[in-house]
Amino acid sequence: MPTHWRDTVALDEQQRLVRESIRDITADFDDDYWRERDRKAEYPTELVDTLGEHGWLGILIPEEYGGVGMGTKEVAVMMEELGASGGGFSGPQSIHGGIYNSVPLIRYASEELKAEVLPGMASGDIALQSLCLTEPNAGSDSTSIETRAEKEGDEYVITGQKIWISRVDHSDYALVMARTTPKEDVEKRTQGISMFLVDLDDAYDQDALDIERIPKTASRPVHSFEMWFSGLRVPERNLVGVEGEGFYQLLDGLNEERLAIAAEALGLGFAALESAVDYANERVVFDRPIGKNQSIQHPIAEAYARLRAAKQVTYSAADVLEDVDRTEAGARANTAKYLAADAAFDAADIAVQAHGGFGVAREYDVERYFREARLTRLVPITQELVLNYLGNNVLGLPKSY
Numbered sequence: 319m320p321t322h323w324r325d326t327v328a329l330d331e332q333q334r335l336v337r338e339s340i341r342d343i344t345a346d347f348d349d350d351y352w353r354e355r356d357r358k359a360e361y362p363t364e365l366v367d368t369l370g371e372h373g374w375l376g377i378l379i380p381e382e383y384g385g386v387g388m389g390t391k392e393v394a395v396m397m398e399e400l401g402a403s404g405g406g407f408s409g410p411q412s413i414h415g416g417i418y419n420s421v422p423l424i425r426y427a428s429e430e431l432k433a434e435v436l437p438g439m440a441s442g443d444i445a446l447q448s449l450c451l452t453e454p455n456a457g458s459d460s461t462s463i464e465t466r467a468e469k470e471g472d473e474y475v476i477t478g479q480k481i482w483i484s485r486v487d488h489s490d491y492a493l494v495m496a497r498t499t500p501k502e503d504v505e506k507r508t509q510g511i512s513m514f515l516v517d518l519d520d521a522y523d524q525d526a527l528d529i530e531r532i533p534k535t536a537s538r539p540v541h542s543f544e545m546w547f548s549g550l551r552v553p554e555r556n557l558v559g560v561e562g563e564g565f566y567q568l569l570d571g572l573n574e575e576r577l578a579i580a581a582e583a584l585g586l587g588f589a590a591l592e593s594a595v596d597y598a599n600e601r602v603v604f605d606r607p608i609g610k611n612q613s614i615q616h617p618i619a620e621a622y623a624r625l626r627a628a629k630q631v632t633y634s635a636a637d638v639l640e641d642v643d644r645t646e647a648g649a650r651a652n653t654a655k656y657l658a659a660d661a662a663f664d665a666a667d668i669a670v671q672a673h674g675g676f677g678v679a680r681e682y683d684v685e686r687y688f689r690e691a692r693l694t695r696l697v698p699i700t701q702e703l704v705l706n707y708l709g710n711n712v713l714g715l716p717k718s719y
């Protein structure tokens with residue numbers, strides 16, 4: 319499928335430059351590369367290093383800290399390209415944390431912390447790829463986290479358990495969310511949570527951090543971990559922003575991140591669709607290409623229509639996100655994530671069906687896209703929680719929890 323089938327939204331010169339640059343880079347990382355990374359569950363280090371050399375890991379970091387100082391739409395373009403190139407969800411996910419963990423640092427960290435990490439993040443010399451929020455006893459109810467950070471002199475002491483934390487094995491630092499005031503003692507449950515920049519080498523040196531990888535089937539090149547913090551001592555200067563306001567700091571920028579996730583799902587969906595179209599044109603059964611059969615052609619075309627529509631919603635949201643109020647920004651970003659994840663899933667599903675038995679053969683990649691497309695409906699927020707947002711905050715329906 320010519321890539322222009324995907325080029326359905328208006329981009330300015332800078333955004334086209336991002337697209338062409340990422341297309342050039344990803345041309346060296348083909349389906350064989352991704353198939354092998356998936357089979358071996360191996361991080362795409364070569365791709366990430368190349369993106370770092372070209373400055374793309376600092377896409378959101380201001381120029382004064384060595385980044386390129388671009389915005390949400392440019393990130394969406396980059397992430398879609400990384401997915402559509404054959405990287406699927408794993409391609410963009412391999413760098414996602416590093417891109418978005420820069421946001422609260424830029425907005426809230428002290429100058430000292432910014433100077434310590436942002437230039438290195440932009441060049442790729444420092445990896446701050448992990449955000450540690452989710453906990454086993456809280457799940458989607460993230461303000462119920464139980465990890466505690468107790469102030470002792472000029473340090474905080476962090477104790478607690480995290481789960482499903484991505485890229486810890488490829489991170490020098492992590493952002494850790496912990497309660498500095500128990501939930502029972504705050505007026506609103508969103509209060510009393512703080513954000514810390516944790517030096518992971520220091521944590522291992524203190525013998526205050528254990529991690530264990532969670533074996534999983536989707537997005538295998540990007541690993542997820544359980545983490546146990548046991549009395550980790552973090553200097554006070556590593557508190558990011560204001561004590562007790564970490565959850566608000568995290569929410570600030572969340573809508574932009576959600577659009578990036580939508581773009582990642584779109585890239586994956588387009589990759590699956592491209593495989594479906596190629597195979598439907600090539601495979602001959604009953605003396606005709608299977609793509610002549612409307613039972614194959616129509617679902618492929620329908621998946622394309624859904625991807626196009628989700629792409630329109632995603633990119634138009636990126637254009638206006640800063641000009642609309644918070645609820646409307648949330649509505650647009652959540653709608654984009656919801657539609658993109660479902661559109662990617664539909665595209666991957668028809669891609670598997672069109673391949674017949676080869677739909678489950680590793681060599682055709684569509685089974686990999688299918689596994690990854692299923693994951694996009696679960697992370698970073700489940701489809702149900704997105705619908706809760708739209709139902710409660712936009713439509714005024716009663717909250718069920």
Ligand SMILES: Cc1cc2nc3c(=O)[nH]c(=O)nc-3n(C[C@H](O)[C@H](O)[C@H](O)COP(=O)(O)OP(=O)(O)OC[C@H]3O[C@@H](n4cnc5c(N)ncnc54)[C@H](O)[C@@H]3O)c2cc1C
Binds near residue numbers: 451459483537
């Ligand atoms: C591969 C992967 C990578 C991840 N990376 C990170 C990371 O880097 N950092 C991090 O902090 N977290 C990470 N997560 C965690 C992720 O954000 C959570 O898995 C996700 O938010 C869902 O939480 P849960 O798994 O606990 O599901 P649960 O909250 O247990 O939900 C289970 C099911 O119940 C539904 N449900 C629950 N409550 C409601 C309700 N009120 N209304 C309707 N439906 C409801 C959910 O939609 C879901 O279908 C990752 C997860 C995965 C799988």
